[in-house]
Amino acid sequence: MFKKKLLIGIVALLLTVILAACGGGNGENTSDSNAGSENDTTENAENEVTQSEEKSDTSEEMEGMDHSGMNHSSSGEVPEDLADAENPTYPVGSEAVMHANHMGGMDGAVATIDGAYDTTVYAVTYTPTTGGEKVENHKWVIHEEIENAEEQPYEQGDEVVLEADHMEGMEGATATIDSAEDTTVYMVSYTDTKTGEEVEYHKWVTEDELSSVE
Structure with missing residues (x-):
């Protein structure tokens, strides 16, 4: 009888040890699983923040710069009362590098100067006469x-x-002056750096948007 009780006791002890070991193993697996889940969640959150920041930066750069309807080229005609610049930094026929992002494929392009004029240049906000967003x-x-x-x-x-017709719906539109500057403006021809399209007599680029060709 004593031996039977001893045997039962030993079996019970072994079962307790085995169960404890299994429980510890499950705890470790759960911990590892939770840690992996937490790491994935953190990485996803960081990726979302990065993507959000990138979209925000792009949005800020492009804000108010949607010139998809802009006429890249023009006839080259200018207002009769527009005065030619007497001593422009970039004479007609010379070349200069553009540092403007009025539209895609413009920034960094080498432009040929078609005209140089002394005037007041404005940045404006308006609602197109054809409708659509401001x-x-x-x-x-x-x-x-x-x-x-x-x-x-x-x-x-x-x-x-x-009276300008650079973009569809611009001519005849009421506009608010955002900025004004007395400077030399240039009419230029260049090759679009993105599409390879030849742009002729583009209006306008200001003097501080140009630099000499190295």
Whole structure:
């Protein structure tokens, strides 16, 4: 009888040890699984933050810069009262590198100067006459492209009517002046760096958007 009880006791002890060992193993697996899940969650969160920041940066760069409807080329005609620049930094026929992002394929392109003019240049915000969303901070419109332009340059906040036709729905639209600067503006021809398209007589690029060809 004593031996039977001893045997039962030993078996019970062994079962207790085995169960304890199994329990410990399951705890370790659970811990590892939880740790892996936590790591995945952290990595996903970091990726989402990075993607969000990238989208935000792109959005800020492109804000008000949707010029998809812009006419890259023009006829080369300019307003009759637009004055030629007397001593432009980049004379007609010379080349310069553009540092402007009015539209894709422009920044970094080598441009040929077709015309250089002294005037007041404006960035404007307007709603196209053809409907659609408001165009913000459009660059550029010159003083001579404003309907019934006054002799004195306009200032930030002034409202004007546009005669320029750089974009669909621009001519005849009421615009607000976002900025004004007296400078030399250039009409240029260049090759689009993205599409390879030849752009002729593009209006306009300001002097500080150009640099010499090295």
